[in-house]
Amino acid sequence: MTTTTARRLSRRTVPALPEPRGPLSAAVMGLLRGERDVDVPSPAASEPYGDDLQLALYVLYELHYQGFDGVPDEREWDSGLLAVRGALEDRFLGALRADVPVGAGDSAWAALDELQVEPVDGTGSVSHFLRDEGTVAQLREYAALRSLYHLKEADPHAWVIPRLYGRAKAAMVAVEFDEFGGGRADEIHAQLFADLMTDLGLETAYGHYLDAAPAEMLATVNLMSLFGLHRALRAALVGHFASVEVTSSPGSRRLAEALRRVGAGAAAVRFYAEHVEADAVHEQVVRHDVIGGLLEEEPALEADVVFGIRATGHLEDRLADRLLAAWRDGRSALRSPERAGTAA
Amino acid sequence: MLVEGPVEVVGEDGEVTVCDRFSVAVCTCRRSKIFPWCDTSHRKRAKRTTKDEDGTA
Ligand SMILES: [Fe+2]
Numbered sequence: 001m002t003t004t005t006a007r008r009l010s011r012r013t014v015p016a017l018p019e020p021r022g023p024l025s026a027a028v029m030g031l032l033r034g035e036r037d038v039d040v041p042s043p044a045a046s047e048p049y050g051d052d053l054q055l056a057l058y059v060l061y062e063l064h065y066q067g068f069d070g071v072p073d074e075r076e077w078d079s080g081l082l083a084v085r086g087a088l089e090d091r092f093l094g095a096l097r098a099d100v101p102v103g104a105g106d107s108a109w110a111a112l113d114e115l116q117v118e119p120v121d122g123t124g125s126v127s128h129f130l131r132d133e134g135t136v137a138q139l140r141e142y143a144a145l146r147s148l149y150h151l152k153e154a155d156p157h158a159w160v161i162p163r164l165y166g167r168a169k170a171a172m173v174a175v176e177f178d179e180f181g182g183g184r185a186d187e188i189h190a191q192l193f194a195d196l197m198t199d200l201g202l203e204t205a206y207g208h209y210l211d212a213a214p215a216e217m218l219a220t221v222n223l224m225s226l227f228g229l230h231r232a233l234r235a236a237l238v239g240h241f242a243s244v245e246v247t248s249s250p251g252s253r254r255l256a257e258a259l260r261r262v263g264a265g266a267a268a269v270r271f272y273a274e275h276v277e278a279d280a281v282h283e284q285v286v287r288h289d290v291i292g293g294l295l296e297e298e299p300a301l302e303a304d305v306v307f308g309i310r311a312t313g314h315l316e317d318r319l320a321d322r323l324l325a326a327w328r329d330g331r332s333a334l335r336s337p338e339r340a341g342t343a344a
Numbered sequence: 345m346l347v348e349g350p351v352e353v354v355g356e357d358g359e360v361t362v363c364d365r366f367s368v369a370v371c372t373c374r375r376s377k378i379f380p381w382c383d384t385s386h387r388k389r390a391k392r393t394t395k396d397e398d399g400t401a
């Protein structure tokens with residue numbers, strides 16, 4: 001049904017600021033609305049993976065992507081906002097460093113090899129659950145949540161390009177070129193995802209599902225923005241990207257099967273079918289040439305590659321637990337399913 | 345097996361399959377469900393201590 005109608009460009013929309021989820025995000029929203037004398041509480045009192053901190057951080061990161069309606073574009077580099085962002089990042093990164101220990105001699109290759117083994121049972125994986133018993137409503141919820149990343153797919157990773165050189169840079173750019181459609185706007189992966197959303201009857205306007213997304217989803221996107229925006233974390237960004245590319249191909253196959261099983265349209269299946277094929281390539285290029293090239297030049301960064309891989313797994317596990325707990329219980333995994341318009 | 349793209353594969357039945365990606369993963373294990381392209385079906389299967397991840401890139 002998408003091929004006959006004109007495609008709407010998701011990013012023609014500049015979203016409204018979301019609803020605050022606590023004192024931190026309320027203060028950040030106040031600053032963005034230009035309020036004076038806003039008292040920003042210390043993030044030390046806030047749960048590092050909780051809704052309030054993750055939303056505050058997410059909103060500040062969005063200034064680097066699409067911004068918000070009513071917030072001047074120049075505020076991307078507002079020193080006061082950057083200071084708040086820095087304090088939130090310290091809290092988030094501190095929690096990740098504590099929860100994801102990396103030993104001095106830990107190997108990036110061993111960490112990736114571990115991800116390459118396909119589990120026999122697949123318990124605890126969202127893609128196994130959706131393939132075997134996912135309903136249309138659950139697949140729509142999954143797409144609504146993942147849209148926070150996929151409508152800007154591969155954008156956070158583009159920030160690492162100026163921080164790489166030689167073999168790592170050439171390979172990273174080649175994979176990004178593929179993510180951005182290989183020169184064809186219709187094939188940009190973010191556009192393929194918007195087509196999937198249209199097929200599933202979801203709203204494709206950028207930022208539409210932000211209020212519906214729980215902290216666990218926000219954290220997975222904030223991780224990419226954190227790694228992408230900091231040169232000091234360039235190796236973690238590359239480790240993160242590799243870990244997603246390695247696990248994506250088989251996971252995408254299961255999601256394509258889930259969508260076929262519930263009778264979703266061709267465009268919905270296409271997004272995941274494309275990733276089965278593309279990510280079988282991306283995985284090898286990222287392993288051999290991006291990580292291989294980076295570590296050949298800067299071997300001291302190996303621990304951060306491992307950190308990026310494990311931090312990704314840590315936050316993806318938290319998201320999977322949240323989604324599966326809700327769905328196994330017969331509940332929506334969204335914070336506000338009615339407002340998000342995904343109620344079946 | 346990675347081959348620089350674009351790639352044309354001629355099957356045993358003479359059928360030609362084309363892929364114009366910058367680099368193409370050609371299946372050499374014959375287990376791929378999207379043969380002649382790789383879908384990572386060659387991977388080892390085993391009990392894992394960590395969970396399977398679901399992200400797509
Ligand atoms: Fe992609």
Ligand SMILES: [Fe+2]
Nearest residue numbers: 278279282401
């Ligand atoms: Fe990819």
